[in-house]
Amino acid sequence: MSSSADRVEVFAGSQRRRHYSVDQKLAVLEEAGQPWMTISYIARRHGISPSLVFGWRRRMAEGGKEAVRAALFQKGRCRTGDDT
Numbered sequence: 124m125s126s127s128a129d130r131v132e133v134f135a136g137s138q139r140r141r142h143y144s145v146d147q148k149l150a151v152l153e154e155a156g157q158p159w160m161t162i163s164y165i166a167r168r169h170g171i172s173p174s175l176v177f178g179w180r181r182r183m184a185e186g187g188k189e190a191v192r193a194a195l196f197q198k199g200r201c202r203t204g205d206d207t
Contacts (some may be wrong), residue, residue: 130170148179155180 143151155165155176162180166173 151176152179152183 151165151169151171154160154168155162162176163173166176
């Protein structure tokens with residue numbers, strides 16, 4: 124039985140969450156907006172959870188780029204997204 128997965132990431136121990144820059148989020152959302160593309164397919168291609176892409180898409184629809192950018196600011200600290 125063959126699998127279409129190109130890579131598998133195994134998270135063991137206590138690793139930090141991955142963070143994505145606004146540009147990375149927008150690139151994924153642009154790709155997901157193409158005709159005949161599914162969120163699940165795009166998420167698999169980028170190695171992320173489909174729920175993450177759905178959340179980015181919802182925030183983009185609610186407030187545009189600034190809403191996606193606002194997700195980088197948490198508890199008074201700014202995350203630049205460079206520590207992906």
